[in-house]
Amino acid sequence: MIEVVLNDRLGKKVRVKCNDDDTIGDLKKLVAAQTGTRADKIRIEKWYNIYKDHITLKDYEIHDGMGLELYYN
């Protein structure tokens, strides 16, 4: 179980617990459940790399405590 921090730099900072074999799509659903936006409106990036929905966190080498950027579509 890892905990990821998502920050949109506009006041929304979210800590989400997830498995490392969850996909980015699953992570978006968890973030949507916590923030209230729709899951398909959320975009997760890391310095211009838009993270794709079907790849797992482990493959993106997202570790515990790592911060991701939260944007909106």
Place this chain on the structure above:
Amino acid sequence: MANRTDPSAKSIRGTNPQNLVEKILRSKIYQNTYWKEQCFGLTAETLVDKAMELDHLGGTHGGNRKPTPFICLVMKMLQIQPDKEIVVEFIKNEDYKYVRVLGAFYLRLTGTDIDVYRYLEPLYNDYRKLRRKLGDGQYALTHVDEVIDELLTKDYSCDIALPRIKKRLTIEAIGALEPRKSALEDDFEEEEEKEEDDQLMDTDVGAHEKDYYRGQSPTRERGRDRKRDSHRHRERDHEREYERDYERDRGRGRDRDRERDRDRERHREKDYRERERDRRDRERGSRRRSPSRSRSRSRDRDRDRDRKDRDHDGEERRRRHARDNSSSPRRGAAEPPKKKKEKEKKKDDGTDHPDPEIAEANRIRASLGMKPLKL
């Protein structure tokens, strides 16, 4: 300049019509090349030409959410605000299905509730196929009536939040609209009559309990049920309706066949058994034959009779609960393993973890359909 709404356009729902599309999507559309090249200076007539060239519908796709031409044309219509007659012409035309869907979408965004229901419901009868572009860039198959259903029942479509409209029942209660008459209603009535005839031929007892929504209810309720169900039947596949009937009829016949086969088997078995026993007894000697045979035979007969009665009751019960697909002997056996499975499932979910944060996270995951956290 090109992105400003026509100054003579009315405001929709209290705001600039282009604000029906939210800010991020609007900026994406303005930056899109299709918008810049093709949608510059369009009027209602030239918009029709562009609409005829559409070959798929959808919202945005890809990592950076590129808008589709469909959504760009919707935006253009919001910008120039064509008259209601033109929009109705779009919807009424039969040749170009994407023009139809474009007009329907625009009307759903801008029209009054009554107009929306009045003009979109006839489109339920259009079964043509449509191509829809999904969020990940792939195409999916859908149909015109499915899209219309989505427009009328959901509140989000093609990446645009649809404005709230009153429910149909509310409008009917006010009296502004007639109750909905489905095109399938005549077929539905025929099916009902056929079902009733079939049931009269079979057992009366189980039949009307089985068809709980087609049963002998008062006419007003039946009207309401029919309306509700015709609406429901229009939403689902028509084939499924016929399939279900066919399966039910077939199932009934099969049950009867199975019963008959089983009886035949049992008789054959009994004869075989008796013949074997006879042969054995004859070999051993006649002394043992009479008491054992008579006792066993009577016992067998009683047992068979009991079993036959029991099975007949089971058959009745099975017919009555044909929908449930469960019969009494089977149900008893299925309950203990089901209980065990439920108990195990509770542990698997992880929602009863001692740490409340983890339990809460697992609850959210379970509601989204994901596996619990690995600790």
